[in-house]
Amino acid sequence: MDSLLPISGHEAELTYASAVTQTSSSTADFSPSESIDPSSSQARRVRRNRVSSDDSGEPEDDGFVTKDFRVGGPYLCPHPANFLPVSPTHPLYDRLDREQGRLTQRISEILQQSNVSWDTIGFRGLQPVRRPEARLVTTGHISLHEKRRSGVSVEITVPRAYKRRTCSPVYPTDEIFSKWKLVYETILARIDTSDLNALECYRYGWEENPAQNPPTVIMSVRRGSRANWKPVREHVVEILNGFRLLSVAVCVLENEIIRSVELEGSLPDDGCRQKAQAGFSLGIGQESTGAGTFGGFIEVKSPRTQKWQKLGLTSFHCVHEGRTGRTDRETERLNHWRRNEVKALDPDAPNFLKVCQPSLGDLRRRIAEQQKKIEDCETPDFQKMEQDIANGEFVVPKQLTKHNVFKGLVNREKELKAQFEGFLNGGHTHLGHVFAGSGLYSAKKSVTIQSSELPSICDWALVDVEDARMGDNSIAVYPAVERAFPAPLKYDTMHGGLDIRSRGTLYKVGRTTQFTTGEYGGLETVHLHRTIVKGEEVRSKTVEHSITSPSVNKWFSDVGDSGAFIIDKDAQVVGLLFASASANNATYFTHIKDVFDDIMAVTGALDVRIME
Numbered sequence: 001m002d003s004l005l006p007i008s009g010h011e012a013e014l015t016y017a018s019a020v021t022q023t024s025s026s027t028a029d030f031s032p033s034e035s036i037d038p039s040s041s042q043a044r045r046v047r048r049n050r051v052s053s054d055d056s057g058e059p060e061d062d063g064f065v066t067k068d069f070r071v072g073g074p075y076l077c078p079h080p081a082n083f084l085p086v087s088p089t090h091p092l093y094d095r096l097d098r099e100q101g102r103l104t105q106r107i108s109e110i111l112q113q114s115n116v117s118w119d120t121i122g123f124r125g126l127q128p129v130r131r132p133e134a135r136l137v138t139t140g141h142i143s144l145h146e147k148r149r150s151g152v153s154v155e156i157t158v159p160r161a162y163k164r165r166t167c168s169p170v171y172p173t174d175e176i177f178s179k180w181k182l183v184y185e186t187i188l189a190r191i192d193t194s195d196l197n198a199l200e201c202y203r204y205g206w207e208e209n210p211a212q213n214p215p216t217v218i219m220s221v222r223r224g225s226r227a228n229w230k231p232v233r234e235h236v237v238e239i240l241n242g243f244r245l246l247s248v249a250v251c252v253l254e255n256e257i258i259r260s261v262e263l264e265g266s267l268p269d270d271g272c273r274q275k276a277q278a279g280f281s282l283g284i285g286q287e288s289t290g291a292g293t294f295g296g297f298i299e300v301k302s303p304r305t306q307k308w309q310k311l312g313l314t315s316f317h318c319v320h321e322g323r324t325g326r327t328d329r330e331t332e333r334l335n336h337w338r339r340n341e342v343k344a345l346d347p348d349a350p351n352f353l354k355v356c357q358p359s360l361g362d363l364r365r366r367i368a369e370q371q372k373k374i375e376d377c378e379t380p381d382f383q384k385m386e387q388d389i390a391n392g393e394f395v396v397p398k399q400l401t402k403h404n405v406f407k408g409l410v411n412r413e414k415e416l417k418a419q420f421e422g423f424l425n426g427g428h429t430h431l432g433h434v435f436a437g438s439g440l441y442s443a444k445k446s447v448t449i450q451s452s453e454l455p456s457i458c459d460w461a462l463v464d465v466e467d468a469r470m471g472d473n474s475i476a477v478y479p480a481v482e483r484a485f486p487a488p489l490k491y492d493t494m495h496g497g498l499d500i501r502s503r504g505t506l507y508k509v510g511r512t513t514q515f516t517t518g519e520y521g522g523l524e525t526v527h528l529h530r531t532i533v534k535g536e537e538v539r540s541k542t543v544e545h546s547i548t549s550p551s552v553n554k555w556f557s558d559v560g561d562s563g564a565f566i567i568d569k570d571a572q573v574v575g576l577l578f579a580s581a582s583a584n585n586a587t588y589f590t591h592i593k594d595v596f597d598d599i600m601a602v603t604g605a606l607d608v609r610i611m612e
Contacts, residue, residue, distance in 0.1 A: 012253050012583040014221065017237050020246035021440055024065075037322040043152045045237065045249075049230060053202045085169070096123050114278055114401065116508045164552040167585040168203045168210035169522040174503075176201060176215050176248050181244075181451050181522045183217070186239050188541070191232050193528055195225040197257050200525035200586065202548060204251060213246045218584055222257035222295040255583040257503040257527055259459070261290030261321050262512055262560025267366040269416060271358055273424035276431055277469035278489065279509030279564060282314055283429075284323055284358025291359030293319025293511040293563040294431075295576060296473045296489055297611040300462070303604045310470060312463030312612055313595075315564035315578050319461045320354050339438075339533075342437035342461070344603040353434035355463055362511075363424050370417035377410045431469055437461035439530055443542050443596055448591035449524050452543045457527070458598045459562075459578040475509045475571075489565060491573045491592065491610035500574055500591070506547055506579060509559030518556040518587065521546030545575060547587045555580070557587040566592075573610050 034576025085094055096103075106120050167477075170177055184199050199221040205213030217236060221229070229252045236250045267281060278296035291317060299308040320338070333348045385403050388395055395403070423429065429432055438458045446456035473489040489611050500506075500520045509515050524543040547566065548554040556578045558565070566575035566589050575589035596608040 007058040012255065013048070014050060014225075014252040014254060015046040015233045016252070017233050017250045019216075019249045027264055043341055048201075056359055061144070062549075075332075077093065084127055086123055086125050090125075100556055105351055113410060127276075128214075131451060133417065138224070143538035163594050165204060165206055165586070166208060166210060166213055166291070167548045168213070169519050169548060170203055170215045172199055173217045174203075174247070176217075176243075176245050177523065179243055179245065179567075183239065183243060183245070187217070187236055188526065190239065191235055191292070192227070195222040195227050196524055196528050197221060197255060198527050198581070200546065201248075201523050202521065202584070202586070204249070204584070208552070217250050218255075218523075219250070220257065220581065220584070221252060223254045225257055225374045235490055245343055253583050254439070255581050257579050259315075259317050259562065259579040260559050261292045261318055261562070263290050263361065264557070265357055265362060265365065265512060265560060266363050266369055271362070271366060272420060272428070273471075274428065274469065276312065276357055276465055276469045276475050277471060279475045279511075281358035281362045281511045282318055282431070282563060283356045283361060284319055284321075285354040285356065286360065287322065288359070288361035288364055289587070291362050291511055291560050292477075293561055293577075294357055294463075295563050295565045296475070297465075297471070297607050298462075299603040299611045300603060301601065301607040303606050306606070308609075310465070311435055312432065312465050313565075313576070314355075314461050314463065315459045315483070315576065316461040317440055317459060317578070318563045319437070319463070321433050323352075325352075330385070340439040341439045341442065341602045343585060344436040346436075350433040350464075353429050353437075353461075355433065356429040357431045357469070357510075358429065360424070360429060361418060363429065367417060367420045370420065373413045374417065377413065382406070382410075430466065432463050432465040433549070435464040436599070437568055438598060438602065441529075442598070443540065446543070446591065447597065448593055449543050449545070452524060454526070454541050454543045456542050456544055457578055457588075458594065459590065460576060460595050460599065461601070462599065469506075475565075475567075480591060481596070487570055489571050489573050489610055490612055500545065504569055506562045506566055506574065508557065508561065509567050510557055510564035510577065512558045512560035513555060516549065516554060516556045517551075518547040518549050521548060521586065524588070527588070529574075543578075544588045545591055547589065549587075551587050555585050555587075561587075 042469060086096060090096075100123060103123075107121050111121075176183060180201055183201075187199060192484060196219060198217050198218075200220070201215060202218060203210045203213040204216035204218060207213050215238070219229075219236070220231070221227070233250050240246070240248050240250070271281070276294060276297075278294060280294055282292050283290070283293040295313045295315075297310055298313050299310055301308055321332070323334055329348075330352050333352050337353075342353065357380050382403075385395070385399075386407075389400075389403075438460045440459075442458040443455035444458045445453075449456060475489060501522060506518050506520055507516065508518070525546045527542045527544055529540045529542065531540075547556050557577055559580065561580065562578050563575045564577045566577055567573055573592050575591050576595050577589045579588040580586070581588075599605060599608050
């Protein structure tokens, strides 16, 4: 669990340089190799450091920091954040509860004396949306105290402080579009990449209309990085100026590329189906450690029989991550598959790589939720009414009618609980086992990103599904999907070719965020990886496809959505989702052509297609 950090280091944005706000025709005379003075009147960029326009972002003498849209301290919750009640376990809970009226009145008087308008005043807990494991920050919100109370932070904000920034594709007409490969290669060659997670380019900013946000080079760095990123920012600005890309901004973010299963969440009412469901919860074996997404069904053509075999498809980390070896042999094989492929018909896979649908964790959480609903409904008054009815006591007809309606709702919750328990205890969750897989850290040359020599992530697993659970590729598991895609998934190699830009809006159905829409990122993103091999850190780079969400209120994907198919408006499968970003609303996927090519290379299959 993260400890509270000073606000000077707790924002996602570490440092920023805007696009040039004023230019003159003289800038057109610079050659790409020449550097423009960033402080000149012809090329003025606005700088921020840790969301502070004074470019320092350092605490004042009292430990508080003034940012562009919020001020306070000694600790602030990273945005975006959810507002929650103050935890009853907080040491000042009783005192805050007892004195809240007096405190609110005094804060109001201070604000009025300072001619400050306000909407709400209160004490609450703030929980980071993208870091749910972090501690709640108990905060006096829109308030100011001369004396700091131990354990309570103070924050004054304007509404824009809680507004999420929009991340959208750059336009083909943007100057950086045709130069991006040269730009990122130059940046990677000239800066220290030790703490760098990703290098990408989007239109990024506060405006809802993407056209009003500048193309921005986004450098995603490790959370908690202690590097001084201001000099790096200036170095990147010089590189952009050298390419005459004055319209491009630079932003350094604390931003993790997340390839992991989800440990929270639950199931919809119809979450237990005998037939395997595409776009739905998937778990590992008999362990309840996490959940990913079952993408759907494909067919591979056997080189031995020349026949098509039906198999499920998901991401490999969804069927591997979180497994614990119960024997030395199992531990050895699980470690082997981290760096090596699971060959077709590997004799150990049926025993060590079992999968289930839904995830046991999701199923058990839903059972616990049902039990909580039942307990909340069966109050002492409810139980007394039940006893009176059983004993033949007189009950006012109006109260009896109301009780019977409420009892019907309680019985429905009990029926749902029994349904989920029956599916779990009846052994119906077993879906099958891994037939073949990429391994956890596989990367291969992509035929769909031909502009780069770097490889791309290949993160896939084929599931040999039990006959009794073999379903189809209908993705109408959620109402919104049924309306948008009444027909099953499909794949036509001639449909749209390899260029995803021609596909328009893209969609996915996943376990966590369910049905979402997005836009293809347009430019490849560079990921930088660090893995430990025999005790030594090994670094590598890959180039990936990305998607951004047009909505600032709903991300295209989150943890637990890995393994989902990316589809276009015609329900054509275009990719397999394997990761999402923690701060800039980007999702990463492997083109389905690259996935299918790798499946054929690993299994020896003669052909691969989406099952129709």
